[in-house]
Amino acid sequence: MKRLLQELKEYKASSIKAPLFMIGEVGLELSLPTLMAYVIDNGVMKGDMRTAVLMGLVMLVVAFLSLVCGALSAKNASYASAGFVKNLRKAMFENIQRFSFRNVDRYSTAGLITRLMTDTTNVQNAYMMILRMCVRAPMMLILAMVMTFTIHADLAIYFLYALIFLAVALTLITxxxxxxxxxxxxxxxxxxxxxxxxxxNMRVVKAYVKEEAETKKFKSASEKLYEMFCKAEKILVLNGPMMQLAMYACIMAIGWFGAQFVVGGSLTTGELMSMFTYTMQLLMSLMMLSMVFVMVSMSTASAKRIVEVLEETSDIHNPAKPVYEIADGSIRFENVSFDYYTHEFDKDADDAVLRNINLEIASGETIGILGGTGSAKSTLVQLIPRLYDVQKGAVYVGGRNVKEYDLDTLRNEVAMVLQKNVLFSGTIKDNLRWGNDQASDEEMIRACRLAQADEFISRFPDGYDTYIEQGGSNVSGGQKQRLCIARALLKKPKILILDDSTSAVDTKTDALIRKAFREDIPDTTKLIISQRISSIEDADRIVVLNDGEIDGIGTHEELLASNAIYQEIYETQKKGADDDE
Structure with missing residues (x-):
């Protein structure tokens, strides 16, 4: 609760006003039965209509003031709970944005969405109930109990028995x-x-005619959720019978013993009527408390899930005195080892993703990276902009350890086109400006020409103002890749990383992109991961990775002469190309 309440911020005042107005409402409401008893005993029973009318008007004023206090309490509680959850969602989202890739790996996308939506809604409903019912019910309970003991202590004792019974029952249910x-x-x-x-993946589902299978899978998951809710409700449903039992037992006890006290002269008719009214108020308070218990039971689980995200700290952060300038695009891997599954790297571990990587790349050099599936090609380049941090060794950019740089500075100078290309809803211009939100139209056109994207964009009726659907579903895979490359180029980075980012374009377009890189951005260090040797054969050097280790480094000709893995891949692809011809 302490961590959650830190997000109240500007809604603290409303959170205080709501219970204060509720206290006013309860106090005024509880005075009504006493006023009613006075009307009956001193007005109706004695035939004094003037007193009855006068006190009746007083009751109307008290009832109106109680209504006003209730309305103001509800308004402030709604404002505070909605604002509180707005701040919670904002705090969660901001913290998620600070997550490193390792932090993101700990949560599923669906799990984070559930926390941001369903769990926060549960907390919002619970907080509103706490501000209103958690104040109203205890206040009503205590004051009504005091009033009943003031009227007749022997009769009021039955309320105390009911209260103890329900407190035990509700605790067990919770x-x-x-x-x-x-x-x-x-x-x-x-x-x-x-x-x-x-x-x-709706297109894949339809392509394989798997609608029925997916429907069955969803139905199964939904039914499991239904069964678990039913199990919880079977426990919570006991709340109703417990309340009914306490309510009717109290009414019967007051009716039976109250009548005897009236006959005995220790209780007036008006006081008995007040006792019945206070009985209903007491029992309604207990009913409210039981509802709060139910909501708190649900929201406590949600609150803990929210706090898990709020307290998740990124394992990648800025140093105490960060460096804000990168000299050049040179890169050096020095005895680098990395494992996704541990924070502290075991130097004797043989199953790490990367092991003992030593590699030096000059600024402006073009490096090809080749290797089989699972050889850790993507992992290697993700260490450069600190998407992950190494556990052993160090990565240097511009002559400094990457851990010395300001994170934003480092990542702005290292443009990366990831293996999975992502476009966002909006125009082509909107997507390109992710690379540089101040880019002019001329700069965007130049970047798109380098990425061989301007040609197909020009064919669209709306050109650069063409709207891209969510995920880029209205452009082809190759077009999406070229737009992502153009977006990266707009950053004007010192290091450009293409992680298998031209796999969906034809070999001619691929060659044109590489030619544009050589001629137009010669000072930018370029790392190109590819499964096709044709995409990297003209690189200055090629790094062959095998099972997390460097198996060979050299030019295309040198590797053909000396590296067995490179030779095998080359022969396989050459044979495939000959067969295609």
Whole structure:
């Protein structure tokens, strides 16, 4: 709770006003039965209509003031709870943006979305109930209990018995239901993941005619969630019978014993009427408390999931005195080893993703990187902009350890086109300006010409103002890759990394892109990961990776003469090309 309440910020005042107005409403409301008893005993029973009318008007004023206080309490509670959750979502989203790739790997996308939406909504509903019902119910309970003991202590004792009974029952219900709700929200993550995966890959689903299978999978996940909710509700449903039992027992006790006290003369008719009214108020307070217990049981599980994200700290952060300028695009890997699954690297581990990488790259050099699936090509280049941090050894850019640089400075000077190309909803210009939000039209056109994208953009009716659907679904794979390359070029980086980013373009276009790089950005260091030797054969040097280690470094001709892996890949691709011809 302490961590969550830090996000109240500007809504603290409303959070205080809501319970204060609620206290006013409860106090005014509780005075009404006493006023009613006075009207009955001193007005109606004595035939004094003037007193009855006068006190009746007083009751109307009190009721109106109670209504005003209730409305103001509701307004402030709504404002505070909505604002509180707005701040929670903002804090979570901002913290997620600071996550390193390692942090992101710990959470599923669906799990983060559930926390940002479903879990925060649960907390919002619970917070509103806490501001109103958690103030109203205890206040009503305590004051009504005081009033009943003031009227007749012997009769009021039955309320105390009911209160103890319900307190024990509600505590047991909460303790039993909480673990079930924890499991329920984990199932929500699975259900959201199923929906996200299906909708994102709808074209594949339809291409393989798997609609029915996906529907069955969704139905199965939904039914499991339903079963778990039913299990939780079977526990919570006990709340109703407990309340009914306490309510009717109190009414019967007051009716039976109250009548005897009236006959005995220790209780007036008006006081008995007040006791019945206070009985209903007490029992309604207990009902409200039970509702709060139910909501708190659900929201406690959600709150813990939210705090997990809020307290997740990135394992990659700026140094105390960061460097804000990168001299050039030179890169050096010095005894680098890396493993995704451990923070502290075991120097004796043989199953690390990267092991003992030593590589020096001059500024402006073009380096090709080749290797089989799982040889850690992508992992190697992701260490340069600190998407991951090494556990052993060091990576240097511009002559300095990358851990010395300001993160934004480093990542702005290292443009990376990832293996999975992503475009966002918006125009082509909007997507290109992710690389440089101040880029002029001329700069965008130049970048697109270098990436061989200007030619197909010009054919669109709206040109650079063409709208890109979510995920770039209305452009081809090759067009998407070229737009992503143009976006990276707009950063004017010192280092450009292409992670298998021309796999969907034809060999002619690929050659034109490489030619443009050589002629127009000769001072930019270029690292090109590719499965095709034709994409990297004219590189200054080629690095062959095998199972996380460097197997060979050299030019195309040198590797053909000396490296078995390179020879095998070359022969396989050459044979495939000959067969195609």
């Amino acid at each position: 303790v039993l239901s909480y673990p079930v709700f924890r499991r329920v929200f984990r199932k929500y993550d699975d259900l959201n993941a199923s929906v996200q995966e299906n909708i994102t």
